[in-house]
Amino acid sequence: xxxxxxxxxxxxxxxxxxxxxxxxxxxxxxxxxxxxxxxxxxxxxxxxxxxxxxxxxxxxxxxxxxxxxxxxxxxxxxxxxxxxxxxxxxxxxxxxxxxxxxxxxxxxxxxxxxxxxxxxxxxxxxxxxxxxxxxxxxxxxxxxxxxxxxxxxxxxxxxxxxxxxxxxxxxxxxxxxxxxxxxxxxxxxxxxxxxxxxxxxxxxxxxxxxx
Amino acid sequence: xxxxxxxxxxxxxxxxxxxxxxxxxxxxxxxxxxxxxxxxxxxxxxxxxxxxxxxxxxxxxxxxxxxxxxxxxxxxxxxxxxxxxxxxxxxxxxxxxxxxxxxxxxxxxxxxxxxxxxxxxxxxxxxxxxxxxxxxxxxxxxxxxxxxxxxxxxxxxxxxxxxxxxxxxxxxxxxxxxxxxxxxxxxxxxxxxxxxxxxxxxxxxxxxxxx
DNA sequence: GTTGCGATGTATCGGCCCGATACATCGCAC
DNA sequence: GTGCGATGTATCGGGCCGATACATCGCAAC
Numbered sequence: 210x211x212x213x214x215x216x217x218x219x220x221x222x223x224x225x226x227x228x229x230x231x232x233x234x235x236x237x238x239x240x241x242x243x244x245x246x247x248x249x250x251x252x253x254x255x256x257x258x259x260x261x262x263x264x265x266x267x268x269x270x271x272x273x274x275x276x277x278x279x280x281x282x283x284x285x286x287x288x289x290x291x292x293x294x295x296x297x298x299x300x301x302x303x304x305x306x307x308x309x310x311x312x313x314x315x316x317x318x319x320x321x322x323x324x325x326x327x328x329x330x331x332x333x334x335x336x337x338x339x340x341x342x343x344x345x346x347x348x349x350x351x352x353x354x355x356x357x358x359x360x361x362x363x364x365x366x367x368x369x370x371x372x373x374x375x376x377x378x379x380x381x382x383x384x385x386x387x388x389x390x391x392x393x394x395x396x397x398x399x400x401x402x403x404x405x406x407x408x409x410x411x412x413x414x415x416x417x418x419x420x
Numbered sequence: 421x422x423x424x425x426x427x428x429x430x431x432x433x434x435x436x437x438x439x440x441x442x443x444x445x446x447x448x449x450x451x452x453x454x455x456x457x458x459x460x461x462x463x464x465x466x467x468x469x470x471x472x473x474x475x476x477x478x479x480x481x482x483x484x485x486x487x488x489x490x491x492x493x494x495x496x497x498x499x500x501x502x503x504x505x506x507x508x509x510x511x512x513x514x515x516x517x518x519x520x521x522x523x524x525x526x527x528x529x530x531x532x533x534x535x536x537x538x539x540x541x542x543x544x545x546x547x548x549x550x551x552x553x554x555x556x557x558x559x560x561x562x563x564x565x566x567x568x569x570x571x572x573x574x575x576x577x578x579x580x581x582x583x584x585x586x587x588x589x590x591x592x593x594x595x596x597x598x599x600x601x602x603x604x605x606x607x608x609x610x611x612x613x614x615x616x617x618x619x620x621x622x623x624x625x626x627x628x629x630x631x
Numbered sequence: 632g633t634t635g636c637g638a639t640g641t642a643t644c645g646g647c648c649c650g651a652t653a654c655a656t657c658g659c660a661c
Numbered sequence: 662g663t664g665c666g667a668t669g670t671a672t673c674g675g676g677c678c679g680a681t682a683c684a685t686c687g688c689a690a691c
Contacts (some may be wrong), residue, residue, distance in 0.1 A: 248649065252648090355447070361601040390569055436639070458680085
């Protein structure tokens with residue numbers, strides 16, 4: 210998952226590790242607070258040795274525009290890396306539907322074709338619906354076996370599931386009708402209107418036969 | 421985190437691995453769908469070699485009440501394990517406030533003293549508030565730099581944060597006033613009333629000086 | 632009657648990711 | 662001039678996951 214995220218960010222601009230982490234934090238703030246360096250640097254090495262990205266240790270290659278920084282390593286995506294990114298974006302496995310995977314994929318939806326967007330949205334919905342059904346079952350069948358706190362946790366979880374399903378429904382409807390993600394939030398009264406319209410109709414859903 | 425969960429469940433009754441996993445799934449269904457065996461069995465071994473639990477491979481020790489099952493290993497908590505459980509329950513580190521850690525702790529709140537409950541609830545609230553502020557900052561400061569999808573994800577995440585903070589507020593209020601977790605959900609119109617009253621006042625918050 | 636499938640049950644392996652930790656430099660305030 | 666916070670790269674042990682393997686039991690289809 211991190212691999213996809215890194216490739217996606219480096220597609221926008223070359224960066225060094227620290228910068229990458231910050232960018233990752235703001236873009237994926239919903240998913241995870243901040244990526245650990247203990248994850249980031251090994252992953253960068255992996256991507257480098259796989260040939261998806263190139264390292265470049267600069268020694269005053271350009272006269273530093275801001276300040277003369279220390280030996281930072283700037284990572285840049287390669288042509289193979291771009292292919293890899295496109296592959297990862299298009300194919301959706303089970304890990305695409307968990308919290309982290311879905312979040313990363315969603316972040317790059319503006320670079321994803323509509324058929325894939327719909328596939329992922331629906332896969333995620335299915336996943337959440339399953340969790341929701343599981344919680345409903347527990348509440349209905351084993352509810353009296355559980356203590357008040359556990360019960361309250363389940364209720365809160367169920368509520369979150371229902372809310373996310375509704376959110377996904379709206380997004381799916383919007384996708385089908387060729388609109389960009391608006392979603393009349395209702396949660397934050399301000400900044401809710403904004404009649405966002407972009408994303409041209411694109412080809413009308415090429416009927417994905419086999420994921 | 422799994423350690424705490426396992427110890428907690430085994431405190432209720434001895435179990436074998438498969439059963440433990442199912443119980444874990446229903447109790448922690450909100451947190452994670454199901455624990456992996458690749459995690460469960462190594463953890464059980466670890467707990468065993470640490471002396472917190474005892475393994476017991478039965479060979480028709482009792483004439484099987486249901487059917488003669490195969491060689492299952494029944495795990496049972498030891499006296500040291502109970503101490504360990506109490507320790508883990510009472511002490512709250514940073515990992516207590518992430519999704520998984522909080523969920524597990526919350527599940528055992530009925531076996532946690534009120535001061536600790538409040539401490540954990542407030543720690544969790546603080547954590548979520550920080551995430552919320554981060555999201556607000558991004559939305560306010562870098563909002564125009566992000567595409568419509570990323571923005572929508574942030575908005576949804578912010579909404580979830582605000583909702584959880586409100587939930588926590590209610591729980592904290594209830595704790596302070598000595599009521600059990602009721603929380604007028606509003607999400608599920610049924611099963612919302614139930615004037616749950618239990619949990620006697622307990623000692624009035626012993627003023628935790630150092631976590 | 633056997634064949635085969637789904638639930639029960641234990642176990643390992645490679646790999647991702649995390650938190651803790653270490654170490655070095657830069658700019659700035661005190 | 663000194664220390665402190667932000668910037669920056671890197672490693673290590675360990676928790677947890679998914680995939681995989683293997684074995685038994687009960688039941689139903691054939």
